[in-house]
Amino acid sequence: MSGPVAHGLVDRDGRLVEAERPLDELNTRAGGALGQPFAVPQVAVLARLAQRLGIPVSRHVVAADGPDEIELWVRADPVEQGVRLAISGWRVRAPWTPPADTARRDRDLLVLDADWSWETDATLRLTAIGEGAVRFGIDAKKLLGKPLDALMTPKPDDNGAMPMFAVLLAHGPFDDQPATVRASGATMMLSARPRLDTAGNFAGYVGAARAVSAPAAPIGGDDALTEAFGARLDRALRAPLGRIIANADSINAQTDGPIRQDYADYAADIASAGRHLMTLVDDLVDLQAIERPDFVVAAEPVDLADVGRRAAGLLNVRAAERGVRIDKPQDIDTAPAIGEFKRVLQILVNLIGNAVRYSPDGGMVWVRTHRDRDTAVIIVADQGKGIAKQEHSRIFEKFERVDPTEPGGSGLGLYIARRLARAMGGDLTVDSAPGEGARFMLTLPAQIA
Template sequence: DPLVDATGRFTGFRGTALPEAGVSTPAPAPAALSDPAFGSLPLSDPAFGRRIDGALRGPLARIIATAETISGQFDGPIRADYARYAGDIAHAGRHLLGLVDDLADLQNIERPGFKAARDEIDLGDLARRAVGLLGMKAEEKGIRIDAPPTDERMPATGEFRRVLQVLLNLLGNAIRYSPENSLIWIRLDRQGDRAMVTVADQGQGIDAGQQAVVFEKFERLGRTDSGGSGLGLYIARRLARAMEGDLTVDSAPGQGARFTLSLPARDGV
């Protein structure tokens, strides 16, 4: 059937083509992009994820930087509502950039044969590093973090940067879902051949139904806000298990939440 637009101009044909009887039809090729930035890569190719990550990261970083410049009024005063709009744009940009990070991690950990390094680590040191990185964010809400003292150690085996990533996710969630002027505490423990670190908060808690799905993709602790991608805990548990450990939750409504990362213990001073 011929197609025309609103002005009567011919725009092409629409129809259906059927294979001739008795002639086999080849299977369709994997979906691919023909954009010059991506070449002709199938969606399942790891290189596709790396290229789209790079293609998104640059523009998003520029959007965030520009919005923060406008919001901070570094180039001169503007109307207060315009500054707030720019702040909202910067916040949304950071959220999208975090989603890009999570999607890149997701493709990486779900790749066949993914393995984590076996570094000699100290869970006490990594817990204190996580507190140092997110301490300012906690202070903005008046939240106090009770971290392990500097002389407390918990030797374990796991990939240094991946363990820090998991702890940052747990501590970031605790800050996000904790009420103002509350307490978050981090405790170290060892049970047999397991070294453990627990992040506990005084938030609203997680009921049994939410606990059953909290480690699934795109779950946000039962929340519907834009505080995260819903991939963080899924990725965190996958990373823990890739390091021969695990990530568990213990909680009840109104009693806060306690997330525990366990890894192979290592004897040492």
């Protein structure tokens, strides 16, 4: 589809109030209607941007239009009534689909027995690096988006030429071309097949890398592999979870226009589940760190009363949602100690968060400090259902929880908190009985004046 410029007007509340036929039809196919919030998100975003900045904004956008995609050139001009749109281009293109089965099978077979795989876009910038690359000292996170030659350098042949360069420039296939991994100096044999879009144009490479010889064992053996796995887990999950949480929160807040309340509630549930998974990722990364034999913490002056006030402030919103009040240390209270500030804060956020979770609606959580000879103490107490004495040691074990039947964390929080406390020369203990709430006590070496 192509045609003349189509004009429209989006009012200050984000509603499409005027639209010439092509724009009106596009908006209708997207589920919108005149007088309702603009339903084409890529254009609606530009309209909001122009309104917020107060200046004209012109951009090329690609929007979904049924099973196809449509390329548009959008100019958004802020006016008194809202934002005036002028949309041109209107070039329909089919969305990218995988190439023919034979080509796909060829690429699948190529990477099947590879040590690791790699992919590029049409400009030969890296878009994917297989997990096996970490064994060869390759940090995929740092290389994605960079040119292929940032990952490895082709080796010359016996005549000093580099035939792989010519093949890459011609966008052709190649097999068993020697190259050196920049990060480690390892020698690999590279093979690749071009990827084509639906129009038959070059869209990048899917490649395989095979080691000429087995890679050396990672420094640190199994510990290094565990650390690498933890780092990959963190990178693989944190960014997508962050996007899920942000988008779900945006839907729940109805920032792009009103939606049915049950849909908004579903989005809130999605955001809550995403935060739970993000906490689990944090716990697993911390677990991997604290169980390393070389794990150390800083020894710096900290004020337990000050850290307690900060931790309580971070949890005020969550407590308010439950009607729970946090009685934090007074501004004049001090409890000088020796520890690492961020680790002490991590412990207290965990303890106060647990106290809020297990407190009854309308309950109270107390945070108190004192000094006992050469030890500084901070106590977090709640009005929950309490913990039986025989459970006191179990709840500090890995993957154990006070009540496994209740929704909550991963069962790692108290285990990590106690390991951190002991790494700082202190301890974390509990005093509780059924029906009497719980008192968790963090002790650290006192700061000598």
